[in-house]
Amino acid sequence: MRRYILFAAIACGMIFSACNRTHDTLLEEALEMAGENRTELEKVLAHYAEDSLKLEAAKYLIRHMPGHYSQADTTLLIPYYDAVDSLLTAMKDTTDKWVVRDSLVALSRRFGQVPTPKVQDVKIVTADFLIQNIDSAFVQWREGLWTRHLDFEDFCEYLLPYKVEELQPLDDWRTHLRSFHPDHLDELAYCDLYRNSALQAGIKLNDNLWYYMKPGITDETILQPVYRWRTRLRLPIGTCADYGAIATSVFRSQGIPVVMDFTPQWAFRSLGHSWNVLLAEDGKRMPLSGVCSNPGQPHKLGERMPKVFRRTYAMHPELRRMLQNEEYVPDVFRNPFIKDVTEEYMDCRDAIVHTTEGKEGHYAFLTVFDNKEWVPVDFARMEDGKVIFHKVGMNTVYLPVCYEKGGKMKPLAPPFLFAYGGKVRPVVADPTHRADLVLWRKYPVLPHVQEVIMRIDSGEFQASNDARFKEKTLLHRVTDCSATGKEILLSDTVRPYRYWRFYQPKEGSYCNIADIRFYERGSHKPVKGKIIGTDGHWEGNPEGTKDKVFDDDLLTFFDAPLSAGAWVGMDFGGPTDLERIVYTARGNGNTIDIGDTYELFYWNGLEWTSLGKQEAANIYLRFRNVPTGGLYWLRDLSKGKEERIFTYEQGRQVWW
Template identity: 45%
Template sequence: MKILTSCVLLIFLLLHSCCRSSSQLEEALIAAKDNRQELEKVLFHYEHDSLKLKSAEFLIRNMPAHNSYVGEGINKYYDAVDSILNLGIGIWEKRDALDKMTPNYISVFKTASDVDIITADFLISNIDTAFSLWKNGEWATHVSFDDFCEYLLPYKSLELQILDNWREYLKNKYGNSLKNLHYCDMHKNSAIWAAHIINTNLKNEISPYLLEYHIPSIQRMSSKVHTPFGSCHDYVQIADAVLKSVGIPAAIDFTPQWPFRGLGHYWNVVLANNGKCVPFDGADSNPGESFHLDEKMAKVYRITYAINLELDKLLKTEPFVPEVFNSPCLRDVTAEYMKTVDIAVKVNQRDSKYAYLSVFNNYNWAPVSFGKIENGKAFFNDLGTDIVYLPVCYGKTGIEPVGDPFLLTSRGEINKFRPDNNALQSMSLYRKYPLFKHVYNVADRIVEGEFQASDNELFRNATVMHKIENWGTRGEEVLLPSSPQAYRYWRYFHPWVTFCNIAEIAFVERDSHQVIRGKIIGTEGSWANDPKNCKEAAFDGDLLTWFDAPAPTEGWVGMDFGRPVSIEKIIYTPRGDGNTIEIGDEYELFYWGDNQWNSLGRQIATTVRLEYEDIPSGTLYLLRDLTKGKEERIFEYKERKQQFW
């Protein structure tokens, strides 16, 4: 009987092999070695169910790209994690306790390829469960077989996840929240509205708290959903697993690096009934709500179960590959989010068969796209526009520039940056980083503020020395009239609903040409009684603190110099992000040329701007604060202004 069964199975596999489009399935079975029999059991189990057989084949042929934590020790570690998460202590204390405990378990983080460890019973159970959610569930009635294979079928929702009953656990925990949707005809069978309810419940239950941590990402879902802190990636993973457990077709998309600031971002998508993938942030914004409105992205990838054969070829061809492409299970979906362009870029030929386009990440160039090199040109598809890229190759020591940086314009034009030493220019620099919305939202508060002087401590009949007319996006230096008139009391005053916000004030004496200090005077207290934002904050030399008056109007802050003084100029910085030039900090300016950053010299700021002379034009620049801070962006200098990228 055993011989007969083996013969039947062999004939079945041979016949099936003849009609497959590739050798992936056989390669996976070979890779399984001693575990091959378990995988063959699954194929034999479904020999009379063509659709489930195709599903099993899909999972098996892509299985070599997936790994899981294994062994008794990993579950003991997660049990220890649960014991800390159940303690009645604060979030930070739990984080610190996990950080302290984890090194004791470092030996348990052992991984194995899924083809080596997965059992037939586990895989069959997961396939049957996924089919039930697809065929009998309410939220995937619109899903094709191909989409089912990616959005519902996989037996795990994230890499290195332990192979357990995550679907059952999460469905029992969150599935009941959807039971009333069928009462609304418009929402019945709607994947979007089902995802909306699940995500809202997750947000209310989890209360996401973004907190840096050093432990390995928790890959057991029953533990992960109870972790009271995490990154955007953690919450996206939780949402993805919960959605799939209840039969809502979902996936995870990400941009490896924002092209205008540091870091990248992960988010969820739900496959809506109209066939489009709708993005949202797990345990945060819901599908259909504003999602990173008009923020530029260079590339967007979808994490898949299937192997991307082009990426797989890259990994097998190149000895060194950027971390973002370490897994072949990614699909480029940039074109789903924006208008894209294809380009060919001339590169300095290296041994590599592939080149990469990188964007700046505040510190260095980060690869985000790959393309083949043919006849001295690298070809890249589906790129986001209005972004600065640098073509690079990747070697043992990291990135190696192989061409000039360029701006890919919204019209698909390539404008290269090259230093022109025959056209030198001077620069006045006020910022090291672009101005974002959180600064924009308060930048108008400085308008109509007044610098006043008086010989009366109550500022009766005060003289207005300067009235501010423009929004506050940078520090300003105000030269006062050459009149020798002197006053004892000087202040910044704002009559309107601005809480008199101002970050720094410096009064420069006319005779000494030096900053002069006296007794700090002004409105007592601060909004919400925050001690960091009392009147002293306007003279503490820290741009990240500011005076925030306790009442919205009539606030003021200034100096009593103890005697009449004549002020030559007033230097002030509005409330902001700390990325304007800060007096006393040391800065260094660089320009890009010869495939590297070249220093143009260091300066210690004596006012709210830096002046540089004889600078090569036509290239990219970078201003670093050597004293503190980490937000620094590349820029070009045109028409006496910084254009950040």
């Protein structure tokens, strides 16, 4: 037993020594890279020569400083920042933040891209700045109410860094932001359960930020970046990454341990997402949406992610190696200050891809589809004819690729479904077996659509020769609320009527319907008359009048002033014989739209191949003689941007 303990101690010592040698190498490389600024960094090391823990913190910051950048001349940005401040002051009484947003976008475009050269922090950080930052962080750690549970490693990751994001000004942000609405934080000290609770402090502070900032979330960056804090904190809009950076900075200024996590790309739709994570006093890592939703509240529940990374101050060693050796690296991995934390969020497995393509020892990338293209979400080296992508999210379709000179993507193997249990199932079209595909949508039904399509439930299509519908014939009652267009075929026993309508008796429906088309018997052509129905609109939607049902636009809809009992229809001027009614519930316009031109593609192993174009004559498309078992992509060439890949199984589209 003693021999085992001795061996373990020696082994640990060897590992520690190896780590120190690696760290010392990184430290020396950083000092050499500093050039003329080396003396400033050495002053910091000398300053802490008698304090081993602060010295190690200083070494940590200096070792990983190369690759972090700041603005070389922040004065170039002052006119733009001042103009933003002036605009926000002039529009302070404007209640609609989206009107303010439009003005900010116009202002940003007028200024254009301000030329601001970047410089590595290692070449400009001063001794005074770094010492002040280290001392301030240590005061928060040793004396703060919400940091007592942090060990040194957590301290370095959650609290110590002198900046939160690249190009952040090298200023005394901790002191400046500490006074940004810390309302009621001090009251936690009077509760024995909460006085040392980082979780409760985070909830309180995030509530404050939400109350004072009233965040408006945009999907993509639409302004030139604003890094000056007194200006930035006044902006009424931002991306999830913007608010995450603000929350991280404000939280850390109060000594609340927070980091930022992100997924490069959702597994089931466009874009990626960023959010915050708070390290609670019990060791739990609690996700939150900075300035928006609190730790412990539901955050993007059920939304599949292929990978999750944490933004760090320290450089990822494998990314460092890749950036040094690869000719081309995709944008998402050009920032080496991240680490993989996928397993903190989901059950994940290693995905093994066998390939004869690519170059041994070079890097492969795992991609998912982003409505228009394949987007990299993970990386691994190719060795012995295979690639092992570690800790990958399941129930997602991936395409393994490499990048050739100039950044051209090259598939390494067929796309595959990484099924539950970690099984790799290639998705390969079979040109020897063909079938017809009947398609109803180009994009999956997401929760925000499902919530509104239910408002058509129990609606009734009625006909009458009485303008007040005292005597009427019930033609159809809606029971199928799937988000596709619907067709009502009318028996030839249904006699001609002058008035035809959609009536909605269900409470809370507001007679929401997007589109109705009446087709005349015999001519088979759409017929229109005078629009009749409930006048007005729901007070929050002045565009939601009854005429929107007949404007041939699936994105507009009737939003009646009555919760129940409203109706919309047509007066044809005399009895009219109809053969069918086509209707579409309120939605997002991604059902098949009559008159639009569509094109279907399948993945042929190397690229997307067209299976032809069609102009939609009905609420569905039929593509004939299609290779079976493949991965497909339906595009609307007339309008829109939301499109998604799918397989075709048992007569229906399965979205990925």
